[in-house]
Amino acid sequence: MSSPSRRDEILNTALKLFNEQGSANVSTRHIAEAMGISPGNLYYYFPHKEAIIHAILDRAEALFEEVYDFDSAHLPSPKSLLKRREHYFWEYRFFQSEMMLLFQNDPSLKERFGKLQQKRLKEIEKMLGVLQEAGILRPLKEELKKILTQNLWIVSNFWNLFLEIEGRLFEEETKGVIENILALLKPHMTREGIAWILLDNEHEGVKA
Amino acid sequence: MSSPSRRDEILNTALKLFNEQGSANVSTRHIAEAMGISPGNLYYYFPHKEAIIHAILDRAEALFEEVYDFDSAHLPSPKSLLKRREHYFWEYRFFQSEMMLLFQNDPSLKERFGKLQQKRLKEIEKMLGVLQEAGILRPLKEELKKILTQNLWIVSNFWNLFLEIEGRLFEEETKGVIENILALLKPHMTREGIAWILLDNEHEGVKA
Known part of the structure; x- marks a missing residue:
């Protein structure tokens, strides 16, 4: 694997500091200091902290795209599916825990989050359709599917x-x-769906 | 009904402004202005905005205490139960939508919210027990009851x-x-539980 570019290094460092200290407590100066580079060098890549946050969100987005990217013929195991999203939610946790603070500092982020939420809801609803096709879920009425989608996203x-x-x-x-x-x-879930989950747990039991 | 005290009037006005404009955009001066009183008069009751927010939270708390206050012999209808909580969540909506901003300005609020969340979880779990006693819910395993409680609270x-x-x-x-x-x-839910909900809906249908 090639070493990360300077731009990537800045994003990695910023993300780590945001997660550990809260983004409000981290300035571009802190990020440059933690990397041992000059603030001027950092500004060459990102003019301000908001640009860094938007770039981290771009990356988070690209990662998330993969979470629900499967069809009923290539179903991942339930645990591997959940592990994918788990990675995302841990690596980018400051986005969830600081959401409202971020919106106050940068209203354009709120607009972006609003659109992303609608996209996520569509992806989850599509995933429910795929699980239904695969015989994991019983057929759901449209109204219930919509509500289940919202509950899955909110939790x-x-x-x-x-x-x-x-x-x-x-x-x-x-x-x-x-x-x-x-x-x-x-x-x-159907009886097959429940078996699908149990199979996964047994597999974990064997590994443990 | 006696007219609200000056103290209550301040809280009513502050809550209205917080909900409408966001608490970050409302100062004690704005609240006094909206009431047509001097800032000094307001400070006689509350030394700063944080004290007003804590007092509003006291009031929200007292209201919420009533939401889950029933036993299996005096079960409210599902809709009236949900309407009680609905009132709370609309009247005090800035608490939910601005939570993280409030915590940043006043860390003691975060500690209060943490304790309140634990209290709420216990109340919801107790309510599930009452619904079970009343034959509305099927018996739930302890682990599932805990998870269902969390999901109900998060949503x-x-x-x-x-x-x-x-x-x-x-x-x-x-x-x-x-x-x-x-x-x-x-x-x-048991069959009786489902009937309990349907009865409620029919009743609404008659009124409509």
């Missing part, structure tokens, strides 16, 4: 904020949301 | 933020969460 997207409020936004806790997501889906 | 508590991200935090939209909450409960 996923606000789980980190839920943890942060109690001061327990840690990696292990972030992963815990898997059980909450499965609890939303299970009542609508 | 309830973050619904306004979910709407705000898309710029549609309006009263009618806030009420929409009822369907999302029922969708979480229905898979675990």
Whole structure:
């Protein structure tokens, strides 16, 4: 693997600091300092912190695109599916826990998040259709599918904020949301769907 | 009904302005102006904005205490139960949509919210027990009860933020969460539980 470009290095460092210290407490100067480069060098790539945040969001987006990218003929296992989204929600956790602060500092981010939320909802609804085609989910009425989609998104997207409020936004806790997501889906699963989940758990048991 | 005290008037005015304009955009001076009193008069009751926010939270708390205050012998109808919480979530909506901003300005609020969240979770779990006793819900395994409790709280508590991200935090939209909450409960309801909900809907139909 080639070493990351200077631009990528800046984004990696910024993301790490945002996650650890909260983005409000991290300036472009701090990021440059942590990298041992001059602020001028950083400004060559990004004129201000807002540009860095937007670039991190671009990257998060590209990663998220892959989460739901499958069809009923190439179904990932439930755990591997959930692990993909887990990686995303841990790596980019400051987006969820600081959302409102970010919006206040940069209203254009709110607009972007609004559009992303609508996109996510469409992807989740599509995924439910794929799981239905694959015989994992029972056929759902349109209205229920819409509501289930919203509930899946709200539990996923606000789980980190839920943890942060109690001061327990840690990696292990972030992963815990898997059980909450499965609890939303299970009542609508076919017998084959339940077997699909159990198979996954057994497999994990063997590895453990 | 006696007229509200000056103290209550301040809280009513502040809450209205916070909800309409966002608390960050409202100062104690704005609140005094809107009431046609001097800032000095306001400071006699509240030394600063943080004290007003804490007092509003006290009031919200007292209101919320009533939401889940029932036992299996005096079960409210599902809609009246949900209407109680609906009132709370609309009247005090800035708390949900601005949570993180409030925490940044006043860390003691975060600590309060953390404790309140734990309290709410206990109340919801207790309510599930009451619904089970009343024959509305099927018996749930402890683990599932815990997860269902979290999902109910997350969908309830973050619904306004979910709407705000898309710029549609309006009263009618806030009420929409009822369907999302029922969708979480229905898979675990007995036949009697489902009938309990349908009865409620029919009753609404008659009134309409």
